[in-house]
Amino acid sequence: MSILLLLSVHEELREKTVTxxxxxxxxxxxxxxxxxxxxxxxxxxxxxxxxxxxxxxxPSVLSRIEWTYIQCKSYFTGDIYKFREKQKEIAxxxxxxxxxxxxxxxxxxxxQIEIAGCRKLDCLEVxxxxxxPGSDDVLxxxxxxxxxxxxxxxxxxxxxxLPQNYFDVIVFSLLLEYLPYAKQRxxxxxKAYSLLKTEGLLVIVTPDSNRVGANAKYIKSWRFILxxxxxxxxxxxxxxxxxxxxxxxxxxxxxxxxxxxxxxKNQVYSEMVIPQDFKSPDISKPEKNEHxxxxxxxxDEFPDCDEEANKLRxxxxxxxxxxxxxxxxxxxxxxxxxxxxxF
Ligand SMILES: C[S@@+](CC[C@H](N)C(=O)[O-])C[C@H]1O[C@@H](n2cnc3c(N)ncnc32)[C@H](O)[C@@H]1O
Numbered sequence: 001m002s003i004l005l006l007l008s009v010h011e012e013l014r015e016k017t018v019t020x021x022x023x024x025x026x027x028x029x030x031x032x033x034x035x036x037x038x039x040x041x042x043x044x045x046x047x048x049x050x051x052x053x054x055x056x057x058x059p060s061v062l063s064r065i066e067w068t069y070i071q072c073k074s075y076f077t078g079d080i081y082k083f084r085e086k087q088k089e090i091a092x093x094x095x096x097x098x099x100x101x102x103x104x105x106x107x108x109x110x111x112q113i114e115i116a117g118c119r120k121l122d123c124l125e126v127x128x129x130x131x132x133p134g135s136d137d138v139l140x141x142x143x144x145x146x147x148x149x150x151x152x153x154x155x156x157x158x159x160x161x162l163p164q165n166y167f168d169v170i171v172f173s174l175l176l177e178y179l180p181y182a183k184q185r186x187x188x189x190x191k192a193y194s195l196l197k198t199e200g201l202l203v204i205v206t207p208d209s210n211r212v213g214a215n216a217k218y219i220k221s222w223r224f225i226l227x228x229x230x231x232x233x234x235x236x237x238x239x240x241x242x243x244x245x246x247x248x249x250x251x252x253x254x255x256x257x258x259x260x261x262x263x264x265k266n267q268v269y270s271e272m273v274i275p276q277d278f279k280s281p282d283i284s285k286p287e288k289n290e291h292x293x294x295x296x297x298x299x300d301e302f303p304d305c306d307e308e309a310n311k312l313r314x315x316x317x318x319x320x321x322x323x324x325x326x327x328x329x330x331x332x333x334x335x336x337x338x339x340x341x342x343f
Contacts, residue, residue, distance in 0.1 A: 003042075003046070003312055004312070005038060005039065005042050006039060006042055006043060009035060009036075010178070012029075013025065013029050013178075014276070016028060016029065017181060022181050022183065022184065026184070030131050030142055033132060036131060036132030037132055039132065040130065040132045040134035041134060043134065062239055064173055064205040064244060065173075067205070067237065067239065067244045068173070068203050068205070068244075071201070071203065071234070071235050071244075072112075072169055072201060072203070075234060075235075075246065075248070076168070076201075079234065080199060083199075083232070083234065083248060084199065087232070087250060087251065087252060087255045090255050090258065091255055094254065094255075094258065096252050096254040096255060096258075097252065098251055098252045111166060111168050111169075112126045112127070112167060112168060112169040112170070113126070113127045113129065113167050113169070113170050113171070113195070114127070114128040114129070114170075114171040114173065115129055115143045115170065115171065115172055115173075115175050115188070115192075127139065127152075129143060129159055133157075136157075139154060139159050140159065141158065141162075143175075143188055143191065144179070144184055144187055144188060146159055146160075146191075147160065147162070148161070148162055148163075148195060149161035149162070149163060149164065150163060150164070151163050162195055163195065164195055165194075165195070165196070165198070166196075166197065167195050167196050167197065168196075168197055168200045168201065169200060169201045169202075169203065170192045170196055170200070170201070170202050170203070171203045171205075172188065172192070172202070172203065172204045172205070173203075173205045174205060174206065175188065176204065176272070177207060177274050177276065182272045182273050182274075183271070185272040185274075186225065186271070186272050189202070189225070189226060189229060189231075189272070193229050193230060193231065193249060197249070198249055198250075198251045199250075199251060200248070200249050201234065201246050201247065201248055202226075202231060202247045202248075202249070203244075203245070203246050204222075204243075204245045204246075205242050205244050205245075206245075206274070207241060207242055208238075208241065208243055209240075209241045212238040215243075215275060217268040217269065218268075218269065218273060218275065219236070219243055220266060220267065220268065221267050221268050221269040221270075221271075221272070221273070222245075223236075223245075224260050224263075224264065224266075224267040225270075225271070226247050226256075227256045227257060227259050227260035228256075228257060228260055229256075230249060230250050230253035231247035231248065231249060231250065231256055232247065232248055232255065233245065233246070234246045234247060
């Protein structure tokens, strides 16, 4: 397993969006099943062996999976009623129209879908999907382009359609930053909105190794954009290396939008941007140390309790030439790095 392999897949996808455009680059990326499989294997190993082991060694640190599970449990067994009452009060006061109460969560048949799933949450009924499943219990599906219909349609372990107004929980665990375009992130959130039941939860986990508040302008802006779609934030926590957020699909979209209108002056970005969007490689103007910088930026997203990431950081600090092959072209270098095993 190599973190470099994960990094090179992200880098290549970002480069392709510059050269081929968003749609072609994405189709091209999804067709490259050989590399996607390698990515899935490496990611699964990193997620299940390295991160979970490191987290177990620090009992006070919650993993993204535990965080998601705790929030779902706490929301559906109690908080949902508090939110419902509070939002009803606002809707009554503002004379907003409320969706039919029969659509509300009733506590029966909790259904969850984990997008980009390389492992399932225990204890809940779950469907896990991924463009390149890392194990047999994950179904193949491109969430960006899958149809939202009346029922779940699966053919040969591949999802053809996902049902609307069906799921109680949708989990995007390290999914949104995989997508190189802000528009694609928004498409995923809009789709999640259509698939969730009223009062269902959208859980978003996104990596960030910086201190609390360092990237607040991005996280805040996401909240405004999600509020415009009809989501209210239920919970936010910055854990080491990740932001964890839970949003509920409001029974009254005007309630969520009202919050956004009240605090709009705090919204910095009008799109679902991430820090990497401002560092996108412009391949028409390659910089001298671009490879090196790029690897630094991405490796920073991996936990510093991760041994392999630490070795790579150290190597980049002390002997960057060992990582940087100083290629004639960026493309050659990328392929070299994909297959090189440093550790
Ligand atoms: C960084 S990994 C995270 C994996 C896992 N969810 C976790 O938390 O460890 C991102 C995953 O998202 C998947 N992915 C990216 N875009 C997707 C899409 N449009 N539909 C389904 N899965 C997608 C990738 O294949 C990859 O496995």
